Structures are given as structure tokens and as C-alpha cells.
Amino acid sequence: MKEATLKQIAETLGISITTVSKALKNYPDVSDKTRKAVHELADSLQYKPNSFAVNLRMQESRTIGVIIPELVHHFFSSVIDGIVAEAEKHGYLVIIQQSNESVVMEKSQVELLLNKRVDGIVMSLSNESNDDEHLKELLRRNVPFVQFDKISKLLNSSKVIIDDQKAACEATTHLIHKGCKKIAHIRGPVNPQNAIDRFLGYKKGLEKHDIPFDPSLVYTCSRVSFEEGKAFAAQILKEHPDVDGIFCITDLVAVGVLAYFNEQKIPVPQQVKVIGFSNWFMSQVITPSLSTVEQPSYEMGTAAFNVLLEEINARKENRVREPKTVRLETQIIERESTRG
Amino acid sequence: MKEATLKQIAETLGISITTVSKALKNYPDVSDKTRKAVHELADSLQYKPNSFAVNLRMQESRTIGVIIPELVHHFFSSVIDGIVAEAEKHGYLVIIQQSNESVVMEKSQVELLLNKRVDGIVMSLSNESNDDEHLKELLRRNVPFVQFDKISKLLNSSKVIIDDQKAACEATTHLIHKGCKKIAHIRGPVNPQNAIDRFLGYKKGLEKHDIPFDPSLVYTCSRVSFEEGKAFAAQILKEHPDVDGIFCITDLVAVGVLAYFNEQKIPVPQQVKVIGFSNWFMSQVITPSLSTVEQPSYEMGTAAFNVLLEEINARKENRVREPKTVRLETQIIERESTRG
DNA sequence: GGTATTTTCGAAAACGTTTTCGATTTTTAT
DNA sequence: ATAAAAATCGAAAACGTTTTCGAAAATACC
Numbered sequence: 001m002k003e004a005t006l007k008q009i010a011e012t013l014g015i016s017i018t019t020v021s022k023a024l025k026n027y028p029d030v031s032d033k034t035r036k037a038v039h040e041l042a043d044s045l046q047y048k049p050n051s052f053a054v055n056l057r058m059q060e061s062r063t064i065g066v067i068i069p070e071l072v073h074h075f076f077s078s079v080i081d082g083i084v085a086e087a088e089k090h091g092y093l094v095i096i097q098q099s100n101e102s103v104v105m106e107k108s109q110v111e112l113l114l115n116k117r118v119d120g121i122v123m124s125l126s127n128e129s130n131d132d133e134h135l136k137e138l139l140r141r142n143v144p145f146v147q148f149d150k151i152s153k154l155l156n157s158s159k160v161i162i163d164d165q166k167a168a169c170e171a172t173t174h175l176i177h178k179g180c181k182k183i184a185h186i187r188g189p190v191n192p193q194n195a196i197d198r199f200l201g202y203k204k205g206l207e208k209h210d211i212p213f214d215p216s217l218v219y220t221c222s223r224v225s226f227e228e229g230k231a232f233a234a235q236i237l238k239e240h241p242d243v244d245g246i247f248c249i250t251d252l253v254a255v256g257v258l259a260y261f262n263e264q265k266i267p268v269p270q271q272v273k274v275i276g277f278s279n280w281f282m283s284q285v286i287t288p289s290l291s292t293v294e295q296p297s298y299e300m301g302t303a304a305f306n307v308l309l310e311e312i313n314a315r316k317e318n319r320v321r322e323p324k325t326v327r328l329e330t331q332i333i334e335r336e337s338t339r340g
Numbered sequence: 341m342k343e344a345t346l347k348q349i350a351e352t353l354g355i356s357i358t359t360v361s362k363a364l365k366n367y368p369d370v371s372d373k374t375r376k377a378v379h380e381l382a383d384s385l386q387y388k389p390n391s392f393a394v395n396l397r398m399q400e401s402r403t404i405g406v407i408i409p410e411l412v413h414h415f416f417s418s419v420i421d422g423i424v425a426e427a428e429k430h431g432y433l434v435i436i437q438q439s440n441e442s443v444v445m446e447k448s449q450v451e452l453l454l455n456k457r458v459d460g461i462v463m464s465l466s467n468e469s470n471d472d473e474h475l476k477e478l479l480r481r482n483v484p485f486v487q488f489d490k491i492s493k494l495l496n497s498s499k500v501i502i503d504d505q506k507a508a509c510e511a512t513t514h515l516i517h518k519g520c521k522k523i524a525h526i527r528g529p530v531n532p533q534n535a536i537d538r539f540l541g542y543k544k545g546l547e548k549h550d551i552p553f554d555p556s557l558v559y560t561c562s563r564v565s566f567e568e569g570k571a572f573a574a575q576i577l578k579e580h581p582d583v584d585g586i587f588c589i590t591d592l593v594a595v596g597v598l599a600y601f602n603e604q605k606i607p608v609p610q611q612v613k614v615i616g617f618s619n620w621f622m623s624q625v626i627t628p629s630l631s632t633v634e635q636p637s638y639e640m641g642t643a644a645f646n647v648l649l650e651e652i653n654a655r656k657e658n659r660v661r662e663p664k665t666v667r668l669e670t671q672i673i674e675r676e677s678t679r680g
Numbered sequence: 681g682g683t684a685t686t687t688t689c690g691a692a693a694a695c696g697t698t699t700t701c702g703a704t705t706t707t708t709a710t
Numbered sequence: 711a712t713a714a715a716a717a718t719c720g721a722a723a724a725c726g727t728t729t730t731c732g733a734a735a736a737t738a739c740c
Contacts (some may be wrong), residue, residue, distance in 0.1 A: 006727070053726035345695095369718060
């Protein structure tokens, strides 16, 4: 069962392909009579333009690529949600690739997307992305490109981010306002800008309130997991029994911490207060519910697509365009884990 | 900055496009000398075949479409994870669409994917999918198509599913073995096959152990949410204070139930035992941890892609092929909420 | 009726590839 | 040296569209 083509319609109607094409796109230089005839036949044959032919002719795909470290994270799937919804509004399709936190994968996926001639790429970097070559290549080849969340600061592309440093500073300040005097920080891996900025924000929050920074209170995750949260909670309690506040790089880690405290019957928030980052769904559901930093993930998605669209359109109109950085607002959400 | 084409290579080398094309694909009828020359130039120009031209010529896209109700669910993002990984292995790209549980959306997305000439579609139905027309149309047009998880039984397509009825029966049996005498069921909406089968499984589990079925112990969700779980827990306790077991359509609902019991200091599992379905990440993390039915989501993804690939290849070779149903194994996971 | 204008149409090129088939050249066999 | 066989190449068609530009037909004007 073949798909209908312009040629078929033209032949059965005894007119030229050109006229059929114009009729369907309502060009002014085709008579009402033929226009109607064409439309009717096209409808009855369920004619759909062959997108390959269109793309080939038009030199655009109306498709964008998205590369993320891992799909199975509430944050990322929510961002994608936003991207897909916004893309659909503008008639774009979204191809999703996940790097599984590997730069090698990331590179081959950029390749793949370029081969598929996507109109643009939005991307959140894998943790081990210290190798920038494939990204620089994107800029060199002038392909529309926006980074979000986990970005490379040095790369002069458009970006959609939150102010991690500010948010982390606010989270730390929140703990201090709640009376914490000795605050530990479970930070993310060394590389990602994210982890660095949140760490710096933590430090700044302490300084602002004249609490001396103690490097031994900083614990570094390698995989940012529930299990690490649990393990570090135990370690913190052993090394610094008088800690009364913990700021975690992410809710998942914080939930691990809470799980350990629950097991050990350490009262939260009475003895230790805990705050996470990202406002994952489960954070409001666990006991005690977890205070956190709300990160507007869906909005990051829509923003990322819109910035990408601007980049794409600028290219189309041959405009030069400075990369643009969109910074989204975050918000402290107070729940039981820091209450009182 | 234009992409390199066969024509460019041909011209600078003073040979024909044909030969360049053949050289690159290592056809036997091109001399080693020219083959090498072509490869070298192609590499240095970073030549990539224009996929639109290839697709147009080849009449295939090496792209598949996936339609799911919602991305932001651990189950679905994990399935997609599996699909994408398996697709990548076979050189296929994946376009993701979400119906947001709306049939109208679902229809327009099927349209979109067909317009994009995807080689096949894998799909999990939205809850309100009692309207099958767009799916029947897929079968009529003979496009490779596999359903997974939320399927329409009546539709004669390939399928990747679990045995919901059997799994639900096992979950109910688990509660009974743990000593439950009066078991409530919080079921899903009326339409989805899923919800129906799990309900039937619940009923069968009771029958098998000679526990009379009491319709007033069945509560029907409309949105399958945390909030509904909480609300139904309250209602159950009021209407049937002696209930000692609850089987929930999904972990999310079960977590809602547990949250209410926590608030009301109802001891779980001592007074009431609770079991969920799907083994969401958070189920092992909350207190008390939740017993559940493990559903192999990632494997469903890989299986779905592989069945789709079989369908695609059958079409290519003009084979007729009976739709195939893959049934994946589930497993009861015992945790604190049914322990003891 | 003749010219000027407007309306309506279609030929053709282009997008970049793949593949068939015939032509040309080179090699081998006699 | 000549015929046969093998190796190497390229012209051309095809995939299905879009768009330019010129031609033809219809209409308007005087």
C-alpha cells in the first residue's frame, strides 16, 4: 500500500505536479476550481507530503536533537517533557539520546544527530565531560546549540541554567536561619559545574554569616546515589557528632541521609536538619518530608527549546547573534526536615 | 559552511558521482587507487551522507516513533531507556511523543509520525483510548506497530506485556499468605486493560483461597495519584476498620496510603499490610519500605524494539507475519510493608 | 478589433543520493 | 596479434518535493 504523491494526484486530475503543489499550499496563481479539485482528491487519498523530499528540498528537518546524561531521572524527564511540548507547538520533532554519563557516547551521539541533519541540538553534559572538542566543533560548524543544567561555562553557546551558586547559598542560609551552627555539605563530583557552584554557594552562605568554613565537613559523591547519601550520613555522624545541618547536592542523596537517620532513630529536624536540591517528587512524600530547592525543570525545557528556536531562526535569516543565557529562578521549599 | 556532498568530491577528483558513491560503499567495481583517493578526500572533508537524500532514495528512515501517556514516570522513562538503547544498537533513532493521556493528542501524534515516515511505531495507550480508529488505521496501512504495557486486547498487533492478571493474583496471594483476611483493592480507572486485569487478578487470588469477594472493598481511582491513595486510605479505614491488607494498582497510590497511615499512626505492617505494583524507585526508600510487584520496564523497552524490528524486516522482505506477543515475567518483592 | 493587463498554468531545475546497465578500458588467453 | 574475459567507469533515472520563470489563456480597456 503506497503513499499518495503529488504525481499521482496530478495524473488522475490531468494537470501538472507544479499546479498540484501550489494548489495544496494555496498559492494565489491557481484557480478556485482546480484548487478545490486538488484538495478534495488529496484528502480522499490521505495525501501527506513526503517529509524526506521536503527536507531535502528545503534543507531543514524540523527536528531537533536532545542529549542528556540519563533519562530516568525526574529532573531530566521533566525537562524533556517541557522541550517536547514546546517543540510540538512549533511543529518540531524531538530526537532523544542519552549519554549515560559517558563522553564517548556523547560524541557519537552528536555525530549521529548531525548525520540526521537535525536543525539544532540541546544538551546537558555528562559528568566526565572535560573533553570539549565535539562541542567546540558544533560551534565551529555554526549549528544551533544550547546547553542546559550541566553546562560548560567556557563554551560560548546559549545556555539555560539556574543560579546554582545563589540557590545553594540560600539553602545554606535557610539552615542557618533555622539555627544550625555546624553545617556539612555532601557535594557532587569534582567536574560538573553544577557541583562546583553549589559548593561555592555553600561556602558563601557560611561566610556571609561568619561561620568558618571547615573542609572536613565537605563530602564528595562519586555517583550521587541514595546509597552514598546513607553512607555519608553514617560517616558524618561518626566524624562530627555535633553536626546539626546537612546540605545535600541533590534530593536523592538527602533521602539517603534521612533513611540512615530513620534507621538510627536520629530525630530530624530536632538533632539534625537536612535540605536537598531539585524538589523531586518523592521529597514531599517521605517521612519526614524533605526541604529542598525548587528547580523549574519543565520551564527549563520550554526555555531551552525557545532559545534554540531563536538560534535556528537567526541562522535562517543570516543574522549574527550573540549566545544568550537564560537564568531561571529557584525557590526554597520548607518542609519537615528543617522545620522548627 | 556547507556540508560536503558526493558532487563536490567527484568534481575535485575529476571523476563521476557514481564512482564516488561506489567507492565509499566499497563496491567491487572501483579500483583500489580511486577508492583510496575518494576515502581520503571524504574523510578530510568530513563527508556525511545526507540522510534525507538517502531516506528518499531508500524509502526508509531508520527512525521509529514512540508514543507514551507520560514521560515523567519512572516506569515509562525506564522503558524508553530500553528502547533507545536497543534502537541505537541497530542504528535506529527514536522520536518520542507523549499523549498526556488524551486520545486526541494520540491521534495527531500518530499522524505526525506517519508524516515523518517513521519505519515503525511503538505505543502505550492513553487511559481514555476506547476510540481505536487511529490504531486500526495503522494496521490497515500495514505499518509496523507494537503495543506495550497499556494495550488494547482487541487490536491484532504485536504486543509486549506482563501478565497483569497473574501478577495481581500473586500479589493478593502474598497478602493472604502473610495472614490477611480482609483485603481491599484500590484499582485504576475503568478503561485501561491494565486496571481491569489487575482487578481480575485480585478477585482470582481471593477465590483461590476461599475468601468471598466483596465489591465494597474495591475503590476506583480516576487519576491514580498520591493524593487519591491518601484519600482512599482514609475512606477504607472509615468504611472497613477491620481491613488488614490493601493491594494498590500502583506504587504511587500505595505510597499515598502509607503516608496516611503514617500520619494516623496506624502501624504498617502490624495492623494493615500494603502491597503496590511496579517497583518504583522510591518504594525501597520510604519508611516503611513498600512490598511490590517488580515489572521489568527496561526489558519491556528492549523487547518492544526487537519485536518492532522483526515487523519492519518482515515488511522489507515481503513476508507475511503473524503478530507476536511477548509476555515478560514479574516478581513479588517483599519489603517491610508486608513483612511479619 | 487590437492592445494591455491579469489570471492560470507547466517545464524545468534543484536538493543528494543509489543503482542499473551499457560503454570503455585493461588484462588474459590463445 | 586477436578474441574473449575481466576490470573499471559513468550516464541516467529515480525518489518526491518546491519554486522560478516564462508561456498561454482569459479578461479588461479604449
